[in-house]
Amino acid sequence: MDLSTTTILFPASLNFIVYAWSVYYDTNKNQPPIESQVSGIWPLEERFIKLEEVWNSQVNEIGQTGVSIHEGHCLENPAHHFRALFMPGTEGDQAFYTSWKFFFEWWSYARTAYDLAITPFLDEIRLKYNSNNESLTLLILYDEPYSALRRDFVGGIAVPFEELVRNHKHL
Secondary structure (H helix, E strand, O other), X not given: OOOOOEEEEOOHHHHHHHHHHHHHHOOOOOOOOOOOOOOOOOOHHHHHHHHHHHHXXXXXXXXXXXXXXXXXXXXXXXXXXXXXXXXXXXXXXXXXXXXXXXXXXXXXHHHHHHHHHHHHHHHHHHHHHOOOOOOEEEEEEOOOOOOOOOOEEOOEEEEEHHHHHHOOOOO
């Protein structure tokens, strides 16, 4: 009897980090990242370190507590999990809370799009990513994360939506 499971989720936690990266640090791939136009953003030499620290912390927590419990904690107290992406002080607070507000508004639409685009193909996605019949958690990201970030964690992997589309003929 096969007891393996494949859980496929669209987590707010990792997607907020990708969102913050896209908005503040990688807004135009042909231009240098935003420097002084936005207050509360880490200087260039520190931003990659902070991004990697927060990402790794989230990935580790997902591996330890499970994504559902972790997501509940992140949505209940986002500042605890993501505030470090922004500099300390009132400007950093403002940048964080503004970012979270816009992200959360966008998130409701993104969840609907995910449900419409991915849900019909869940069984096929499970078969593709879990060919070894092991328990696996597949976390869908709305965009490609910063390339230095690890995408695997205990029992799972984070996969950009575009990769699903590129690797799946029906999506």
